[in-house]
Amino acid sequence: MTLFPEHIAACPDCDLMQRIPALSSGETARCLRCGRSMAAGKTDPLNRTFAFAVAAAIVLIIANVTPLMGLSAVGRHASTTILGGVLKMWQEGQGITAALVAFCTVVAPTIYITFMLTILIALRKDPAPSWIGRLLRISDVSRTWSMVEVMMLGILVALVKIADLATVIPGIGMFAVFALILLVAAMTVSFDPREVWLRIRWADEAAPPVGEERSLRPGDDRAMPAEERSAARLGFVLCGACGLLSKYADPAEPGYCPRCGKALEVRRRQTIQRTWALLIAAAICYIPANLMPVMNTTMPAYAEKDTIMNGVILLYTSGSWPLALIVLIASVIIPLAKIVTLAYLLVTIQFRQPESQRERIRIYRFVEIIGRWSMLDVFVVTFVVALVQLQPLMSVEPGAGVIFFAAVVVLTMFAAEQFDPRLIWDSPGEKENDHD
Ligand SMILES: [Zn+2]
Ligand SMILES: [Zn+2]
Numbered sequence: 001m002t003l004f005p006e007h008i009a010a011c012p013d014c015d016l017m018q019r020i021p022a023l024s025s026g027e028t029a030r031c032l033r034c035g036r037s038m039a040a041g042k043t044d045p046l047n048r049t050f051a052f053a054v055a056a057a058i059v060l061i062i063a064n065v066t067p068l069m070g071l072s073a074v075g076r077h078a079s080t081t082i083l084g085g086v087l088k089m090w091q092e093g094q095g096i097t098a099a100l101v102a103f104c105t106v107v108a109p110t111i112y113i114t115f116m117l118t119i120l121i122a123l124r125k126d127p128a129p130s131w132i133g134r135l136l137r138i139s140d141v142s143r144t145w146s147m148v149e150v151m152m153l154g155i156l157v158a159l160v161k162i163a164d165l166a167t168v169i170p171g172i173g174m175f176a177v178f179a180l181i182l183l184v185a186a187m188t189v190s191f192d193p194r195e196v197w198l199r200i201r202w203a204d205e206a207a208p209p210v211g212e213e214r215s216l217r218p219g220d221d222r223a224m225p226a227e228e229r230s231a232a233r234l235g236f237v238l239c240g241a242c243g244l245l246s247k248y249a250d251p252a253e254p255g256y257c258p259r260c261g262k263a264l265e266v267r268r269r270q271t272i273q274r275t276w277a278l279l280i281a282a283a284i285c286y287i288p289a290n291l292m293p294v295m296n297t298t299m300p301a302y303a304e305k306d307t308i309m310n311g312v313i314l315l316y317t318s319g320s321w322p323l324a325l326i327v328l329i330a331s332v333i334i335p336l337a338k339i340v341t342l343a344y345l346l347v348t349i350q351f352r353q354p355e356s357q358r359e360r361i362r363i364y365r366f367v368e369i370i371g372r373w374s375m376l377d378v379f380v381v382t383f384v385v386a387l388v389q390l391q392p393l394m395s396v397e398p399g400a401g402v403i404f405f406a407a408v409v410v411l412t413m414f415a416a417e418q419f420d421p422r423l424i425w426d427s428p429g430e431k432e433n434d435h436d
Contacts, residue, residue: 004039004194010231010238010245011036013361015422017229017236017245033425034361045192050120052190056113056183063176064106068155071387073166073394078387081173082106082151085386092385094398097406101382104375108146109184115139116187119196127201133260136196137241143188144417147375149181154379157327160320161311161384165394168387197242203261230425237264268420272346275419279346282411283339285404290332292401295381299394307401308332308377330376331405338374338412341367342419349423360424368416374409378402 009020011031020029023041031038042048063082070079080088082105089098115135122132155177159168231238237248239257246264248254254264293305306314308331316324341363348360381398388396 004041008245009038009243010236011038012238012240012243013365013421014357014425015230015232015238016425017231017234034358036361036365039194040192042190042192045190045195046120046123048190049116049187052183052187053113053116053120056180056187057117059176059179059183060109060113063173063180066173066176067171068173068177068383069159069171069387070169071162071166072169073390076390076393078389079171080383080386082177085382088386088389089382089398092398094402097378097382097398097402100406100410101378104145104147105151105379108142109148109180111142112139112146112184113187115142116191123196123199126199128196128199130201130203130261132196133200133203133242136193137260137262140193143184144372144413146184147372147379148177148184150373150375151379152177152181153326153373154376155383157315157323157376157380158383158387160315160318160323161380162387164318165388166390194243197244197259200259202259203256204258230422232266232422232426237266239264240268267422267426268418271418271420271423272350275342275346275415278411278415278418279339279342282335282408282415285407285411286335286339289335289401289404289408292404293399294377294401294405295384296397296399297388297394298397300392305399307399308405311377311380327377327380330373334370334374335408335412338367338371338416342412342415345419345424349426357424361421364416364419364421364424371409371413371416374412375406378406378409 004020004022006019006021008017010017011034013036014031014034016031016033018032018038020039023029023039025041025043028040029038030036065081067079067081068085070077072078083102086098086102086106089101116139119132119135119139122128152174155174159170162168231245232251235247236245237251237254238245239260239262241262242257242260244257244259246254246257248264248266251266254266256262257264290308293307293310295306295311297304297306308327312324312328312332315321315327345360345364381402385396385398388394
């Protein structure tokens, strides 16, 4: 077990420079100002994560080749795998939605698990090759977009929706998906990216050798009091990829991170304009997403076009009000709350409002965490459509609203990623008076 010695770090959410003490296993260091988790002491992070990753890789294969669930009605049987659902959406003319579902449920988890395996194997070389850093960056992004747990909830909602029409039998794939969720969570919890960055060969070989960033350069360490100071003000910039603090000469052109080679930014460039653009696009798509049908059901006696709200009412009247509530929150309330919240944050920053920074950072984090769950209804539609294909008796097709709905989710996720929370603390009242 590596015990990281005390070192100086900057908070990614508020840019405060502070001392991170040596942490033993199970301890977490939180930012003095905004409460963000800065570092955590972990036991044997590389070997443990490797064990979980091997298990996750096996389960991932099972989850993708075995049927998720089967359905039988009037002597007919149908079953679907994850990719079967994707293929059906594709055939129904929903190519973009199909690609998005495939990405979030199969491609992103596969990238995450295989890249983590590769990283953990390649790390055994000393010093570890610098391409590991690039893999780690990609695996980090793919973890954000891997939505296996949201898909699982979507499958459950789909099952309840179909249960009225036919008998549904859960398949092996569903248990594998459940195991996959637990293993991916275990990988994330046991892993410590700092261990990787510590072992990596630096992109700029002339920069301090591996290991020196543990305590920064001795002179810098003494020059920096642990009081409330933002890194930018002290002439430091935090690498968004590997967390290394570098000194910059020119805030407009801070150059490249000597360790991972990524372009450095004191604050994300044009973050306000880009976040606004994504939010406005999301708000526009939110209207057709809610007005247009997401699912069209055809039966001999009648045809029905259901919007998201109709789907919620249908779930409620069929007796499963908890699921109705979940779908209502995930599909209608969360996307709207995300748009409104991010707009509020942007306005307070643009008007340089110095108050309630802690509250604002909290709602930003909340929005960032819950955002992915609004993908729920896209998965529900995918699996209902994939299963209920009992022509001429009954069939379900995706409606035109699905694509707008998926667009809202993706655009708001991009907006939350694009937003730079450090701007909340940059307003004029920042310096002394908000510290409690
Ligand atoms: Zn902070
Ligand atoms: Zn870096």
